[in-house]
Amino acid sequence: MLLSVESLKIHLKTPFRIAHGASTVRTNVLVRLGNGVGEGALPPYYPYRFDEVKAYLESLDPAVLIGDDPSALEDALDRLPPGPAPARTAVDIALHDHWGRHLGQPLYRLWGLNPTRAPASSITLSIPESLDGLRAQIEDLDGFPIIKLKLGTGRPEHDEALVRTARETTQAQLCVDANCAWTVEEAAEVIPRLAAYDLMFVEQPLPQDDHDAWRRLRRSLPADMPLLFADESIQTPADILALAEAVDGVNLKLAKAGGLRATRRMITLARALGLQVMLGCMIESSVALTAAAHLAPLVDFADLDSYLHLANDPFEGATMERGIVRLPDGPGLGVKAR
Ligand SMILES: [Mg+2]
Incomplete structure (x- = not known):
């Protein structure tokens, strides 16, 4: 069962300036889990860093997380341990994607x-x-x-x-x-x-x-x-x-x-x-x-x-x-x- 973790470097067309500061590039986390893909944003004004997010994600066992029944999404989500919000967000999205692909229907x-x-x-x-x-x-x-x-x-x-x-x-x-x-x-x-x-x-x-x-x-x-x-x-x-x-x-x-x-x-x-x-x-x-x-x-x-x-x-x-x-x-x- 696949679990991969990548940094996703996102370049902006023009600098994005708000009251919190300006950005031209951001690094998010991209997770592939089973047949699903998910992403967690890491804005510079949030307290999470990529290394800690990656360490949490790499500690997960994808087979245990997804479980025996790929249609039981709620059970899989319940198995996700506490951890950094961007990592949990990325896994949650990937599990939903995996679920929808298994059932052959769009999430909506x-x-x-x-x-x-x-x-x-x-x-x-x-x-x-x-x-x-x-x-x-x-x-x-x-x-x-x-x-x-x-x-x-x-x-x-x-x-x-x-x-x-x-x-x-x-x-x-x-x-x-x-x-x-x-x-x-x-x-x-x-x-x-x-x-x-x-x-x-x-x-x-x-x-x-x-x-x-x-x-x-x-x-x-x-x-x-x-x-x-x-x-x-x-x-x-x-x-x-x-x-x-x-x-x-x-x-x-x-x-x-x-x-x-x-x-x-x-x-x-x-x-x-x-x-x-x-x-x-x-x-x-x-x-x-x-x-x-x-x-x-x-x-x-x-x-x-x-x-x-x-x-x-x-x-x-x-x-x-x-x-x-x-x-x-x-x-x-x-x-x-x-
Ligand atoms: Mg706002």
Whole structure:
């Protein structure tokens, strides 16, 4: 039974600059397990390093993990020992792919999902060098209906200028993601001003671990504001419970949750609490991105654009044309090596 572990070096077409820093290359982990393939993202601002992830993965016995019945996916997932989240994510995805290939069906079909119910995906623009740079980036986009602007430049008035420039340049729907950049006071001041530019939502205005800041922000904002979404602040199901009264929605990602099963559970929990759900991605190849896309029919917003930013995606799978998510119909993930 096969288990192989590789580093997957991903080069970006242009530097990706957000409030956490800039990247031109990322290293993810790629796992082949049985007939499946999986990927775990290792963003530089996460506490995991490739060597520790590789050591955990190489300690697994693939025959024991998969077991005697390849259709009993839940049992296989239960056998996965505690370990680094990116490694568990990669194995979870590979086990789902192996399961779907064994049963000869795409994951979305095994889950009973209708792929045409996936919401249109946004495309994310990283923090531009200048307002002219932002105009050029927007003019280069081919008909994407929703644009997500990264904010958190360190100057809230410049963040507002970016949103104003985008609004003057495009008819697309706009949303923004500050990646933890603002204090409660800054957020309470800037969000009502940004509301004038007709935003769908404001994502993660506040620092990751300050749950009370979210409650204070909620109390200080007037009615009729854009939706508030938490991303970095939502790492576990307990975070969803803690913030349910303070946010309108949560941005869930396979790499944060630890894979497809954990993400499905978090979607169910968020729904039960009346929250809206966005499905996001890290800088990932078409393996992890396609895995996430199989869940897209369950969510309200999709932000599944990472493959469009890559210079060297070794795989092909889910695609987006003008934001419409198209899932491959091969078994399992349906991804293929290029
Ligand atoms: Mg985000």
